[in-house]
Amino acid sequence: DFNVGGIQTTTKPNRIPKPMTPITASGGFFSGSYKLTWNETSFFTFFNASEGSTSFKSTMERQLDLPNKYLAFGLSEDKIMGQDCIVVCKMINNIGIVEHFYSTGRVTPSLLDPNEPAVGLTDASVSYVNGNIQCKFTREKYIESVPRYCDSSKNKYFLLIAKGSISGGIIQKHGSDVVVSDSVIDFSANGTYSGTVRDATKSKAHACLMVFAWMFCVSTGIILARYYKFILPSIKIQKMMFWFQAHRALMIFAPICSITAFLVILADVGWKWVETTSKVSFVHSIFGIVVIGLSIIQVIFGFLRPDKEAPRRPLFNILHRFNGIFCITLAVVACYLGVFIERMNLGRIGWGIMIGWTMWV
Structure with a gap:
């Protein structure tokens, strides 16, 4: 495991893999304790957010070829990148890094807080087993002192999940197989949501x-x-x-x-x-x-x-x-x-x- 403990760690290649969650064809989001599974892209995402809590936990899993890849989790108001918060799980030379970014559109996103790359994120970990990257983290729903921090305690967001490559330590443009929720997700209440792979x-x-x-x-x-x-x-x-x-x-x-x-x-x-x-x-x-x-x-x-x-x-x-x-x-x-x-x-x-x-x- 890449037990990030805040930001980064290393791995042991002979780790016994955990069983994969079966990938289904329909896919779905469940708030409270909810998950998302996809057939084509082999995404798996699980959330745990009890009502009234100030944070929510997330687990993402995706098949990726090392080295230097990333998996991104975005909160968007309109299904399109721009004015969105993004949690990026990086794999650079067998080192896992979890950081919090902010996107302004069709440009490389910037760190939400340059002085604290993992601001709002705790209990972060990344693992890579048999071609699958798994990222876990707990995200604070809102931090008043951090400008542009997406407030998931009051606002509802579409969920976007994407993958891509890393060059020179900088994340590159993601692929076209972006997973997007069909409706906004209320992170403070129980509910069931559906989602699709964005197909152009x-x-x-x-x-x-x-x-x-x-x-x-x-x-x-x-x-x-x-x-x-x-x-x-x-x-x-x-x-x-x-x-x-x-x-x-x-x-x-x-x-x-x-x-x-x-x-x-x-x-x-x-x-x-x-x-x-x-x-x-x-x-x-x-x-x-x-x-x-x-x-x-x-x-x-x-x-x-x-x-x-x-x-x-x-x-x-x-x-x-x-x-x-x-x-x-x-x-x-x-x-x-x-x-x-x-x-x-x-x-x-x-x-x-x-x-x-x-x-x-």
């Missing part, structure tokens, strides 16, 4: 559909209408100019992809609109729904296009062009906001794609 599959499907719709279909459709009237003047499809037929097909397909993407992401969040507390996601959703609406209007405009000699044709051209430019501008903003959404974990790749596309357009 539908979110990424949404992003792929939107990228195809706006970075390929719409961009190509605009280029065809702008330049190919003169490049391929003799090519016709069904007695109509090639550029027009291709432009029309692409612009009709774009809102179809967009609506499909909208339904996919709506299903991912349980058919509910994104919470206003998730500021970037909420703003992204507003821009997105406006863009989808304008793209549908643009297609309707196209079907109502007057003949070349009609007196209203100049007005149509102005409205069609203005709505198109406005729509693609808002779409660019929505795409950039999408890169900022933390759960997508796009990083530099997302920025590279967006900047390259913007320069090309």
Whole structure:
């Protein structure tokens, strides 16, 4: 065992392993005496918090390959990292370290108290047996003298559990298989809670559909209408100019992809609109729904296009062009906001794609 006794210790490799708690498929949280088990990620978390107590005990277990890994336990108000308290159990060169951090968002979290890395934590221990890291600690629910300390005696929090690697003694960005409770947990009362492994599959499907719709279909459709009237003047499809037929097909397909993407992401969040507390996601959703609406209007405009000699044709051209430019501008903003959404974990790749596309357009 790594009997931390506050912060760190060493281990004996020939220790007899304790039996693993069976991993179930459903998973659940139980306050008072409660536990959480997961099938895919092999997480096991157990809590013991009697009503009226000033602290709660936690045990976390996760399969990790040494060396230099960590297991993190976060208290969050909105399921997204930022303004959250995190207990991090580190394994560095067979030495266990338990520390208390505070996260401000998509940056490396800082110690809650640099002068006392394990502030609010007692009876800490870490063990590593047969590929499984186990961390135990007792956390004070509230310490008034420590700024930014998450008060679990009064406030309710979502529980986040993540894993990752350590480089140079600094924890790195965690993986995508983050365990998140489905609802806030009341650490001062008995109750049963469920949780899920945060899966970004539908979110990424949404992003792929939107990228195809706006970075390929719409961009190509605009280029065809702008330049190919003169490049391929003799090519016709069904007695109509090639550029027009291709432009029309692409612009009709774009809102179809967009609506499909909208339904996919709506299903991912349980058919509910994104919470206003998730500021970037909420703003992204507003821009997105406006863009989808304008793209549908643009297609309707196209079907109502007057003949070349009609007196209203100049007005149509102005409205069609203005709505198109406005729509693609808002779409660019929505795409950039999408890169900022933390759960997508796009990083530099997302920025590279967006900047390259913007320069090309």
